Amino acid sequence: MPAHKTLKIARHAQIQTALRGSDAVSVRELTELLGVSEATVRRDLEDLERSGVVRRTHGGAVPVRELPLPDREGRQVAEKRAIATAALPLVRPGSTCFLGGGTTTLQLAELLGGLDLTVVTNSIPIASSLADGRARVIVIGGTLRTPELSMIGPRAAEAIRAYRAETAFLGAPALDPVSGFTQDGDAEAATDLAFLEMARATVMLVDHTKLGRVSTTFVADLDSIHTVVTDAGAHPSDVEALSEAGTRVVVADPAAGPATDDGGRA
Incomplete structure (x- = not known):
């Protein structure tokens, strides 16, 4: 797997872990957590939103909770x-x-x-x-x-x-x-x-x-x-x-x- 793809997957996992412990997370918080630019964080959040994992908000994101069976x-x-x-x-x-x-x-x-x-x-x-x-x-x-x-x-x-x-x-x-x-x-x-x-x-x-x-x-x-x-x-x-x-x-x-x-x- 290409290195850039591996890094992206790792960032996505960290973002989801951060959201499990919080009702919302900001772009600024994720920038500090991941050590990347705000532009990279926003692209990651766009990817996760398309996957149905998060919902983007002004300045950050909130988790999409799993529905009961x-x-x-x-x-x-x-x-x-x-x-x-x-x-x-x-x-x-x-x-x-x-x-x-x-x-x-x-x-x-x-x-x-x-x-x-x-x-x-x-x-x-x-x-x-x-x-x-x-x-x-x-x-x-x-x-x-x-x-x-x-x-x-x-x-x-x-x-x-x-x-x-x-x-x-x-x-x-x-x-x-x-x-x-x-x-x-x-x-x-x-x-x-x-x-x-x-x-x-x-x-x-x-x-x-x-x-x-x-x-x-x-x-x-x-x-x-x-x-x-x-x-x-x-x-x-x-x-x-x-x-x-x-x-x-x-x-x-x-x-x-x-x-x-x-x-x-x-």
């Missing part, structure tokens, strides 16, 4: 259902799979009730949705992430490493062709990394709003991800960049029936 379930519903439907053929009956927390993975879980398989998850809503089905459900412990109702952190990662799975199905707040898979914090990143490391293949379920974004904590490069399933709202340049990086991309169109496969690793 029930509120997020109402966003991009058709796209998430299409993504889940396109991912369903990647679930092999009789296998063990990991399902990470999130609204799109929850859509997939709701399609798995009739399958004979083992699901290891850190998500309370996913476990609940599978409770009446045929799947054997293993819920790992950890620290509760309230907005998403999922278990995260070192204990969650330790618990995940006791299992092996054929495929990990994970959501993500940010997936970028250059910066890879990034998460909103260290605890979330550690949990997803454990899922990724303990599975033979990883499938990312991400709607188009998550592509081209970079969040705080690095999880994995694209070469650790076998398949990305997204929706038809994805910008062609994002799809092309992911494919050129060697990742298989499946594009699900809610209005056009079956998903299309844009290549990448077989």
Whole structure:
């Protein structure tokens, strides 16, 4: 990764960390914190605002707080259902799979009730949705992430490493062709990394709003991800960049029936 790109990612992470401990931060404060010019800080804030992480104000920025899972379930519903439907053929009956927390993975879980398989998850809503089905459900412990109702952190990662799975199905707040898979914090990143490391293949379920974004904590490069399933709202340049990086991309169109496969690793 180019040095300037690495430095920008590091600055973005520092800005988000500063905003976690405050309701607002000024350009002047960030200039002192980062040791860069006001022009550089303003460009960084523009990048973060486009990614939906912050909202710029006169002289600074405020954080965009994560919505609780029930509120997020109402966003991009058709796209998430299409993504889940396109991912369903990647679930092999009789296998063990990991399902990470999130609204799109929850859509997939709701399609798995009739399958004979083992699901290891850190998500309370996913476990609940599978409770009446045929799947054997293993819920790992950890620290509760309230907005998403999922278990995260070192204990969650330790618990995940006791299992092996054929495929990990994970959501993500940010997936970028250059910066890879990034998460909103260290605890979330550690949990997803454990899922990724303990599975033979990883499938990312991400709607188009998550592509081209970079969040705080690095999880994995694209070469650790076998398949990305997204929706038809994805910008062609994002799809092309992911494919050129060697990742298989499946594009699900809610209005056009079956998903299309844009290549990448077989």
